[in-house]
């Protein structure tokens with residue numbers, strides 16, 4: 625039995641925050657943000673909206689696109705670093721309840737690489753014949769863990785959710801080809817929310833996301849370039865064989881640098897960071913969904929995904945769209 629990407633869906637909150645809006649909040653400007661990151665706008669939740677709300681809407685969209693009912697889902701995995709609750713219950717449990725089903729449901733924490741981690745988990749569950757249809761979701765309300773006084777981070781992130789249904793198939797042509805996931809904890813303080821765990825908790829007021837941006841940038845380019853080069857090589861493929869490069873959307877300069885190392889031309893690189901900013905675990909499924917909606921990514925197209933995030937974690941995946 626193989627695992628395939630059966631359908632995709634996404635959801636973003638209505639409210640849009642532009643670079644011009646940010647100029648009124650912190651000492652920044654549209655030119656700096658655009659030049660350094662490519663970001664122009666990002667979507668932000670209302671105060672009463674939480675991650676499970678976005679995850680639920682993306683899940684409904686993926687179910688609709690698959691013409692499936694929630695009852696047909698065997699398991700839910702949610703990747704998020706902005707869960708509704710610290711520790712418990714998991715956001716996946718809340719999403720299952722909103723969908724009206726009682727199923728195994730679990731959150732994973734792999735920061736911006738979360739979607740690729742859930743993809744790997746779903747693939748393994750299906751290939752081991754444990755489940756047939758797994759709903760994986762990347763959902764974030766990063767606006768709630770951002771320090772809106774810190775110009776070095778608040779301009780970068782946005783809120784959103786993407787979902788996919790990973791299903792069993794006996795047709796190898798439809799199957800997810802390969803996934804590479806990895807992590808190195810020696811970089812854990814490069815991207816961190818120090819005051820949101822039991823280590824420091826209430827002892828510190830550092831409850832917001834903190835990032836060593838420049839250092840993160842350098843490790844991201846180097847690590848991702850190696851990950852995509854390796855996954856292509858071990859599958860006897862080159863950049864020329866790829867129809868769509870769908871990278872995690874953190875910064876267009878990272879995307880550009882990685883695409884160049886495997887010689888993927890600009891027209892094959894999916895770029896949505898300008899509209900949504902960095903939505904962490906949600907960015908890849910949101911980007912795939914957008915390209916499918918536009919009629920660009922079509923059935924049978926070969927996609928290369930990559931992602932990098934806090935931990936550091938990173939990964940890449942090769943799969944056709946089906």
Ligand SMILES: CC(C)(COP(=O)(O)OP(=O)(O)OC[C@H]1O[C@@H](n2cnc3c(N)ncnc32)[C@H](O)[C@@H]1OP(=O)(O)O)[C@@H](O)C(=O)NCCC(=O)NCCS
Pocket residue numbers: 651652653656657660661736775776777779835837838839840841844874875878902932933934
């Ligand atoms: C954050 C990032 C865009 C910053 O770009 P950079 O080219 O590395 O810029 P630097 O951090 O070196 O800062 C350059 C200058 O811009 C200033 N600056 C930082 N944020 C600014 C902002 N929003 N507006 C205006 N100026 C800003 C800095 O203070 C610094 O000023 P100085 O030279 O007077 O000290 C970039 O490092 C990045 O994208 N990092 C990776 C982020 C990422 O991918 N994170 C998530 C992983 S999923």
